[in-house]
Amino acid sequence: MARLNPTHIFLDVNLSCNLRCVQCAIYELKNPPNSLTDEERCSVVRQIADWDSSIPLVITGGEQFIDRSALRAVAQNCKDHGVFATLSTNGTLIKEDDANWIVNSGIRCAVVSFDSFRPEIHDRIRGIPGTWERALRGLRHLLKARDAVQNGFTVLTSTILGDHNLHEMDAMTDWLWSLDVDNTLYQPLQPDFVRHLPQDWYLRSELWPRDKSKIDTGIDLLKNRLAAGERIYQRPNQFEDIRLYFHNPVELPESICASLDNNLMVDVIGQVRFCFHMEKLGLPVAGNVRTHSLRQLWEARHNIAPAMKNCRLGCGSMICHAR
Numbered sequence: 001m002a003r004l005n006p007t008h009i010f011l012d013v014n015l016s017c018n019l020r021c022v023q024c025a026i027y028e029l030k031n032p033p034n035s036l037t038d039e040e041r042c043s044v045v046r047q048i049a050d051w052d053s054s055i056p057l058v059i060t061g062g063e064q065f066i067d068r069s070a071l072r073a074v075a076q077n078c079k080d081h082g083v084f085a086t087l088s089t090n091g092t093l094i095k096e097d098d099a100n101w102i103v104n105s106g107i108r109c110a111v112v113s114f115d116s117f118r119p120e121i122h123d124r125i126r127g128i129p130g131t132w133e134r135a136l137r138g139l140r141h142l143l144k145a146r147d148a149v150q151n152g153f154t155v156l157t158s159t160i161l162g163d164h165n166l167h168e169m170d171a172m173t174d175w176l177w178s179l180d181v182d183n184t185l186y187q188p189l190q191p192d193f194v195r196h197l198p199q200d201w202y203l204r205s206e207l208w209p210r211d212k213s214k215i216d217t218g219i220d221l222l223k224n225r226l227a228a229g230e231r232i233y234q235r236p237n238q239f240e241d242i243r244l245y246f247h248n249p250v251e252l253p254e255s256i257c258a259s260l261d262n263n264l265m266v267d268v269i270g271q272v273r274f275c276f277h278m279e280k281l282g283l284p285v286a287g288n289v290r291t292h293s294l295r296q297l298w299e300a301r302h303n304i305a306p307a308m309k310n311c312r313l314g315c316g317s318m319i320c321h322a323r
């Protein structure tokens with residue numbers, strides 16, 4: 001049965017990025033002149049508070065520490081209005097001072113990307129030498145600040161699964177636990193979020209896992225560790241959906257996406273979507289927060305339900321879209 005309210009509302013604050021990842025060309029973008037202002041973003045936060053303050057806000061983009069002032073404004077507003085925010089970051093720009101204010105702000109959870117425990121692999125994927133080292137320093141600042149305040153703030157990691165790590169998930173998860181993070185989550189490699197790639201993009205991707213037994217070994221290992229009680233964010237069926245996608249990258253045998261029932265996404269210019277990729281389905285954006293309330297847009301979403309509910313694209317296996 002469809003949920004009454006979204007489980008997550010996403011807000012893109014800053015699109016620019018300091019890294020040059022091989023799998024994500026967001027770094028080619030920057031906020032356009034008609035981007036939402038601080039005040040308009042705060043109105044999004046206030047709307048969430050008035051609607052249902054238990055809906056978490058996920059701040060993503062780009063890299064948010066490039067525009068600390070915009071990030072601080074959203075974080076402060078979340079705190080003022082009792083909205084729980086999660087921040088997605090590559091970690092490389094986080095200084096001690098940043099960590100100290102974040103843990104006392106409306107951001108209650110930070111998710112830092114680590115694609116390998118091997119510095120050279122993470123740096124190759126992230127496109128800039130020294131990234132792994134800087135991300136680790138940023139993560140450690142967050143962990144230290146978390147331990148100092150002990151106010152429920154949590155630190156997670158996010159790892160892109162692919163050819164670069166599926167064969168060594170044991171060592172990867174052991175390393176993540178050795179850092180003392182609160183939880184870990186995993187994303188299957190997707191086509192670039194920005195570039196329009198052909199259907200067979202994965203054949204040209206150096207990160208795409210081509211060996212089926214390697215895929216199965218990595219997924220089985222994560223499922224077993226989850227079953228053994230490790231703090232892994234995914235549910236067991238979500239690992240099965242990732243496996244299904246890795247085995248069927250062009251079209252899945254069934255729809256595995258629950259984004260329409262779960263998500264409302266606000267981009268930098270205020271456009272609202274119910275998954276990150278509605279345009280792939282030929283669907284128009286749902287509307288704009290400048291002209292409609294979040295709630296109005298959410299309630300009108302069933303007009304586009306059939307296209308999304310029957311969608312068999314692989315992005316349904318990402319944790320943000322997963323059933």
Ligand SMILES: C[S@@+](CC[C@H](N)C(=O)[O-])C[C@H]1O[C@@H](n2cnc3c(N)ncnc32)[C@H](O)[C@@H]1O
Pocket residue numbers: 017023024026060061062063088089090091111112113158159160187188189190191192193
């Ligand atoms: C777009 S980034 C924004 C936050 C921040 N810049 C970072 O990298 O963590 C959000 C998440 O998407 C992941 N991501 C980026 N490109 C991806 C791809 N092609 N497939 C799967 N996940 C991807 C990143 O690793 C990160 O965890």
Ligand code: SF4
Pocket residue numbers: 017018019020021024025026027061062063090126
């Ligand atoms: S994945 Fe994150 S760090 Fe890498 S280019 Fe995209 S936005 Fe930047």
Ligand code: SF4
Pocket residue numbers: 257258259275276277278280281307308309311312313314315316317321
């Ligand atoms: S699978 Fe889900 S997230 Fe991907 S385009 Fe289809 S509806 Fe959107």
